[in-house]
Amino acid sequence: MKDGIISTDQIVLITTAIIVGTLARVLTIKEDYRQYPSYPNGYLIHVITGFVAAALGAVAIPALMTKNFVAVTFLTLAIQQFRDVRKTERDSLKDLENTEAAYRGDAYIDGIAKTFEARNYFALIVSFSTGLTIQLINSNLPWINVVGGVLAGFIVFYVLKRFSKGKTVGDIADIKEGRVEIRGSELFVDDIYVSNQLGTENARKLFQNEGIAIVIYPREEHFRITLDNYGQRQAMLFEATRSIGVKRYHFTRKDYEAGRVVITLVPIVRDINKLIETVKETPLLESAKKSHTVMKTYLAGRE
C-alpha cells in the first residue's frame, strides 16, 4: 500500500461509521409524532447536517490512529456547526410565529432548537462509537468488524435515545373534556372563568355550538409549577390548535385554587379525543420542568 493513500480497512471503517451515524439522524427525524420537519426540504437539510456530523465522528478514529492529534481539533468545528443548527432552527421557527394560529412561544422554540442540536450529537457519537468498535475488534474478516461496529452503533443510539427522551404532559397530568358554558358575554369551562371576549351574538352562538374544551388536572401538587408555566401552556395551546385547527378563538386559562388548566377553542375538526391525545403528547419543556426531589428542604439542615 502506498504511503499517503488511505487503506481499505480505514475506508470500511469510515464508510460504516458514516452510514450508521447518518442513519441515527434519519431515525430521529422520523420518530417525532408531530412529524416536524414535515416538509421535504426540512428533511434534506437535517439529513445532510446529520451526514456531516457522522463524517466528523467517523474520521476521528483514523486521525488518532495516524497520530494526527491536531486533526482531532476539528471536533470543535462540529460543536460550532451544531450550534449553528440550533440558531438556524430557532430563527426559522421565530420567523414563522406570525403565520400560526397560536404562538409556539419562546420556551417551546428553544426546546425544539435544542433537540435539533442534540440530535446532531447523536450522529456524531454513534458514528464515533461505530468507528471505535471497528478499530478495537480489528479482525482479519472485514464483515465481522462491520457487524460489530453496526451493533455497537445501534446500542449507543438506543441508549442516547432513551437518555434524551423527555416526559410529556400526559405523564404528570390527567386530561378530561370540559363543559363549555356561556354566561352573558363570558365563557366558562367547568365553572372556571376563561374569557369575556364573546361580546356579540354570533360569537356566543359559535362557541356554544362548536366550541370544545379540555381541563388538565395535575396529578401532584408540585406538578402545578410546571403546568402553570406560561411557556408550557403556550406550547400545549399551540399543539392543540395545530392538530385540530382553529375556526375562531382559542384560549388557555389556569385556575389558581385547584391548579387546573383550561384549553378551549372553536376547532375546524371537532374531535375531542384527538385534542386530548395531542395535549397529552405535548413535551414537558426543559425550561419549565423542575426536579421536585432536589428542591426538598431540610428543616434541621443537611448533614
Place this chain on the structure above:
Amino acid sequence: MGRESTQKPNYEILAFITTNKERALGGKPLMLLAKDAEDAKSLTVDIAKAMKADVVQMKSGDYLVLRV
C-alpha cells in the same frame, strides 16, 4: 394576570361604544355614542367585522372592540 399581561398576545383597544354620554370622555381609541342598545350593537358588529376584531360586552352594556 401578573407577568402574562406583559407577554404576547398584545391587546389593542380599537373602539369603545356606549349609549351613556357621561362615559364618552375621549381617549386613544375611537369612542362612539350610540342612540340606543340596538344601535350600539350594530355599530360594534360593523366595526369588529371591518377590523377583524373581537368584542367585549361590559357589565354596563357598553362595548369594547379589541384586537389581539
